[in-house]
Amino acid sequence: MTLSFRNVDAAVTDPVSSWPQEALQAALERGDISHWRRIVAEIIDSPWGPVARSVEEILTYTRPYGVAPLLERSIARARSRAVRSETDEASARIRAALESSGLTAKEFAAEVGTSASRMSTYLSGRVTPSAALLVRMERLGTRRQVRMNPRNPEIPG
DSSP states (O other): OOOOOSSOSOOTTSOGGGOOHHHHHHHHHHOOHHHHHHHHHHHHHOTTSHHHHHHHHHHHHOOOTTHHHHHHHHHHHHHHHHHHHHHHHHHHHHHHHHHHHTOOHHHHHHHHTOOHHHHHHHHHTSSOOOHHHHHHHHHHHHHHHHHTOTTOTTSOO
16 A cells, blocks of 8 residues: 555655654554655664654554554664764774873873773773763863974964
């Protein structure tokens, strides 16, 4: 059966990200695997975006058989992967700041106001620092790198 949207200003062929909530609900309830795959692809692309949020809301008042658990798992997995990726990126940025600073991990930790053991958890990715602490770390790495480069024209003479 072909899916069509009624009373909605969208076409099934439009990008899923442009579908209003009513269209998403219609696709969940009356669509097929090709429609669900498109929805899941959008959720993977933007795990906390409007489509994921709309699907979560839709699933609070309608439970299309077989599709509801699939989409809930898809949202949970997409968010879990995104968090892992973001955590890996944060620890890589911390390692880069530490390396560019020229300091030991213990010295670096002291300069940014944390302990060496906590710094170890940030570097390993077991713990993610606050946004403010991450900014402080990156600034320290950049500042130390500039000081160490006497040919840099940004250094006052």
